[in-house]
Amino acid sequence: MIALENVTKRYGSSTVVDDVSIAFGAEGVTALIGPNGAGKSTLFGLVGRLLKPDAGRVSVDGQDVATAPSAALATTLAVLRQDNSVAARLTVHDLVEFGRFPHSRGRLTVADREHIERAIDYLDLQDYRNRFLDELSGGQRQRAFIAMVLAQDTKYVLLDEPLNNLDLRHMTEIMRLIRRMADELGKRIVIVLHDINVAATYADRIVAMRDGGVVADAPAREIMRPEVLGAVYDTPVDVREIDGKPVALYYG
Amino acid sequence: MLTDPTVAPTSTAPSARVRLAAAWAQPWVRLAVLGAVVLALVAVYLFGQVPGSLSFALEYRSRTVAAMLVVSTAVGVSTVVFHTITQNRILTPSIMGFDAFYVLISTVIVFVSGSAAFLAFDQLTLWITQIVVMVAFSVLLFTWLFGGKRRSIHLMLLVGIVLGTFFRAFTEWMQRMLDPLDFQVLSDAMFASLTRPDETLLTLTAVLVVLACAALVPLRRTLDVLTLGEPAAVGLGVDHRRVVLVLFGSVSVMIAASTALVGPILFFGLIVANLAYSYAGSFRHVWTLPTAVLLGMVCLLGGQLVLERVLGYGGTLSTVIDFAGGLFFLYLVLRKGAR
Known part of the structure; x- marks a missing residue:
């Protein structure tokens, strides 16, 4: 599990992550939701060792992120x-080759090549493998980056808003893929999402953040309640059941 | 259609062209072609138009070629590495104020002790002083702004620019107060000159540049990963701070050594690096670094040949480089605008 113990991160005088203690990254897909500025990306930065916490300890499967070798x-x-x-x-x-860097330090072995091929196949990028990234559409680009992360062959995969700027079709395509990665390949995926309906449909568990703290951490179904969502986003949210699925309504 | 229907399509001609195109797509073929061009230019420079004794000309000219090789290695490699660290392809390491520092040191010497003393100054002492001061300056800047808690490359660059501007202004102020004769001696010394390098200094510079490049060899693949940017590189297990420290140290040593040898010539790195990115046919540093070095040789040798043999000048090469560089930059800007 990815564990945070009393982690605090400040930028100047403003505290963006405030004394958070949480363990996440169970099997399946965990969605991290919350309004802008809730501290979601900062939390990812702390786990991904891009940021150093001002207080507290972050660990991945018991390895302290601050002291364990980066590689x-x-x-x-x-x-x-x-x-x-x-x-x-x-x-x-x-790009996908770079995913193997932690394993091979750039000197590709036969096993590395197999991983690369599998990742490219899995994300259906065979036809684009020799295209330059700036020649791809937004959805294809995002798939290429996910293929890199998949080739890295890690137990945990953290995705920070992978649906940004994607249309309906590409959005659902990516989410179905992420679901498959969790179910078929056993990846433990943590994903920052803005659309709570997407989170409710594809995630097993939802962690909600607000003002630098974790306000809810429960199975997706339990989060999809008007009082919980209303409190997280500070906006009235209605939840209706459509075909047995909870759907949040927050327009108008 | 302009094709003649009576002529059966020959299979050899297009396939040869296809094969040629496929070969040209290989980075090593491109590098080999470039290497051949450099060798040809070296041969023309060494053996062409010998006025008197061949052995004298060879000794004199080979030293110039060696100086060019050292300088194009230092400038080409350091600029490409600097671009990778900063994720920006229109910077040169001179933005950190290296050349400004070099001019400042020389100006202070002339200002304090006069041009006669400056000319009489021991070359080796001057060279060592300049390197030590330039490297110390950059290491200080680095540890202050990148080694600590802040870790911001952009802040470091910004402070470098501000300090560089300050050094230039301070230099200018001193130069204005100089005796006109002292000023003339100084400004003559500040033009980059490749044609009369001191043999000891050349050897010492070459040793430093080789050592700095040797430090880069084990990091060549890590450099490739750094092109993805700091967040992605860290995610792929690169110890960013340590790697950037080594890279920055090697860039500082190379720039300081070559500037102390021939004078400020950093603008040229920008041209060479950008040409290398489009010529090399690969983003990998195994290819872009040697390509930048060889392109540097083509520029310096070609420029020197044009200057000496075509225009008949004995002047300094930096004017030609600045002229060609300006044209190249206009081209870059216009091409960007047209897209």
């Missing part, structure tokens, strides 16, 4: 950030 952690935990702009011209294949 060893990279074989257990993969993080895909929100903003993935690349200055150089890379092909899809080049």
Whole structure:
């Protein structure tokens, strides 16, 4: 499990993650929800060792993130950030190859090549493998980055808003894929989502954050209640049942 | 259609062209072609138009070629590495104020002790002083702004720019107060010159540059990962701070050594690095780094040949490089605008 113990992170005088203690990353898909500025990306940054906590301890399967060798952690935990702009011209294949860096330090073995092929097949990128990233559509690009993370072959996969700027079709495509990665490949996926209906449909568990703290951590179904969602987002949210699925209504 | 229907399509011609195109897509083929061009230029430079004794010309000219190789290695490699660290391809390490520091040190010497003393100054002492001060400056800047809690490359660059501007202003202020003769001696010394390097200094610079490059060899694949940016590189298990420290140290040593040898010539790194990215045919540093070095050789040797043999000048090469660099930059800007 990914465990945070009394973790605090401040930027100047504002506290973005406030004394959080939580363990997440159980089998299946865990969605991390909450309004903008709740501290979701900061939490990912702390787990992904991009940020150092001001207080507290972050560990992955018992290894302290602050002291464990970075290369060893990279074989257990993969993080895909929100903003993935690349200055150089890379092909899809080049990008996916990078996923094997923690294992082979860039010297690819036969096993590495197999992992790369499998990741490319899994994300249905065979036809694009030699395309440059700047020649791809948003959905294809996102799939290429997920393929890289998949090739990294880690137990935990953290995805920070992978649905940004994707249309309906690509959004559901990516979410179905993430679900399959959890069910077929046994990946433990933690994903930051903005659309609570998407979270309710595809995630097993939902962790809700607000003002730098965790306000709810429960199976998806239990989070999908008007009083819980209303409190998380500070906005009236109605929840109706459609075909046995809870659907949140927050428009109008 | 302009194809002649009576001529059966020959299979050899297009397949040869296809094969050629496929070969050209290979980075090593491109690098080999570039290497051949450099060798040809070296041969022309060494053996062409010998006015008197061949052995004298060879000794004199080979030293210039060696200086060019050292400088293009230092400048090409450090600029490409600097681009990778900063994720920005229009910067040069000179933004950190390296060259400004170099000019400042020389100006202070002339200001304090006069041009006669400056010319009489021991070259080796001057070279060592300049390197030590430049490297110490960059290490200080680095540990202050990147080694601590803040860890921001951009803050480091910004402070580097501000300090560089401060050094330039301070230098200018001192230069204004100089005796006109002292000023002339100083400004003559501040033009990058490749044609009269001191043999000892050249050897010492070469040793430093080779050592700095040797530090990069085990990091070549990590450099590739750094092109993805810091967050992704950290996610892939790169110890970013340690790696950037080594890279930055090697960039500082190379730049300091080559600037102390021939003078400020950093603008040229920008041209060479950008040409290398489009010529190399791969983003991997195994290919872009040597390509940048060889392109640097083409620029310096080609420029020197044009200057000496075509235009008949004995002047300094930096004017030619600045002129060609300006044209290349206009081209880059116009091409970007057209897209």
